[in-house]
Amino acid sequence: MLNSLFIVNTTGDILLEKHWKFVIHRSICDYFFEVQKKAATPEDVPPVISTPHHYLISVYHNQLFLLAVSTSETPPLMVVEFLHRVVSTLTEYLNECSDTSIKEHCVLVFELLDEMLDNGFPLATELNILQELIKPPTFLRSIANQVTGRTNISEVLPTGQLSNIPWRRAGVKYTNNEAYFDVVEEIDAIINKQGATVTSGILGYIDCCCKLSGMPDLTMSFVNPRLLDDVSFHPCVRFKRWESERVLSFVPPDGNFRLLSYHIATMVAIPIYVRHSICLKGGTAGRIELTVGPKQSMGKIVSFHPGFCHHFCFDGGARWKENLFIHASLLFVQSCFTVYFPCITHISSEK
CATH class of the missing domain: 2.60.40.1170 (Mu homology domain, subdomain B)
Structure with a gap:
């Protein structure tokens, strides 16, 4: 399925390369870099690139490209899904899948890729199984490994890997049983x-x-x-x-x-209303006012307090006014764009 995997940043630096079956020279990435230069944004890079002897399949996440190389025709969606699984796994282990975190934990990344792929085919991709195979890094575990010379790889094969429910580890025990659904x-x-x-x-x-x-x-x-x-x-x-x-x-x-x-896709009743007011002054200035709010009260209404809401204003100004959040942004030339958001907090009785 996969012969090689390259992790590349947006500037063209190869942070990590992993090979299965045989080594493919990193010059294969030149085909990808040529297509990347022609794209307006990193998101516009096509996910599948065909070369004379290889197929390049990539996903983009957090200023990084995960580039998979295959020498034969492979289902692209399967490769894309696997690459997304790699991203989610690295995010869970390293708290973020970024340039810095991969450089700091490159050994851990190699260990994870060794377990996730066997001879280029997906093997252990469930997080529960991987966390039993390779322990997540902690400060105390890192110190103990340096002293004892051990690694994060477990010496015992997880029981869940050989069962028909590979996504759940065995022997789970909790004092309080609970489940939440959002x-x-x-x-x-x-x-x-x-x-x-x-x-x-x-x-x-x-x-x-x-x-x-x-x-x-x-x-x-x-x-x-x-x-x-x-x-x-x-x-x-x-x-x-x-x-x-x-x-x-x-x-x-x-x-x-x-x-x-x-x-x-079916037309359903939208639970919010939108009202607008447009006032144009001449041909160069004007004011657009949008009011958005719920059509009906749902759940239990809690008394309003500014601490319940957090607002971020990157340009213009922001202020509170009678349970309304007002954001003024000078996005138009000599104009004012105002949006009113009702700040009512609802707490559902059930989850």
């Missing part, structure tokens, strides 16, 4: 001047934090699951039961993970 949705909509919705789309995902002992088997149901389109599941979800009953049945991993991502 539903996050992003709305992309076009609203006309009367306030009616012309078109809308919703992208959502469910993030989980499970701290349950043993091998729990959970079931989650929705009021109207038919609304969910283009659903992407974590491997722990039993897909056949979802297809037949529209119910999520799964054995969750230990800790934080994303249970599913979904897209809603």
Whole structure:
């Protein structure tokens, strides 16, 4: 599948290279650098580049390119998914996947890549298994390794790696069993001047934090699951039961993970309203005022206090006014752009 992996920054420096099967000279990256120079931004670099004898597949994250090299045709989506898994794993181990963190922990990165790929094919990519194979770096463990000459690699093979549930480690015990589910949705909509919705789309995902002992088997149901389109599941979800009953049945991993991502293309009622006021003065100045707020109260309303909200203003000015957040930004020539946001905090009774 993969022959080599290069981690390159935006200036063209190769921070790390890892080879499987045989060594490919780093001059292969010149094809990638030529395409990168022609791109307007790093995000515009095509993810798949074909060369006379190799295929280059890359992902961009935090000023870094993870560049995979293959000598034969390989499913690009599989490689892209693996590279994203590498990014998430490095972020979990190093707190961030950046130029500095990779240079400081290059030995740990090599150890992780050795476990994640075997002869160029994905082997152990679940975080729970990797954390048992290679212990996350800590200050005390680093000192102990320097004194004893040991590494972070475990001498015992994790039991979960040989089971049919590789995403969950065995022997998990907690004093208090608890599980939290956060539903996050992003709305992309076009609203006309009367306030009616012309078109809308919703992208959502469910993030989980499970701290349950043993091998729990959970079931989650929705009021109207038919609304969910283009659903992407974590491997722990039993897909056949979802297809037949529209119910999520799964054995969750230990800790934080994303249970599913979904897209809603059906026109649904948007829970916020948008009002605008445009005042133009001549041809060079004007004022745009937007008011955004919830259509109805949901959950328990908590008394407002400025400490509940944090605002960031990169240009113009920001101030509080009667439970409204006002941000004035001079984005237009000789004009003022004002946005009002109601600052009401809601706390849901259930998670």
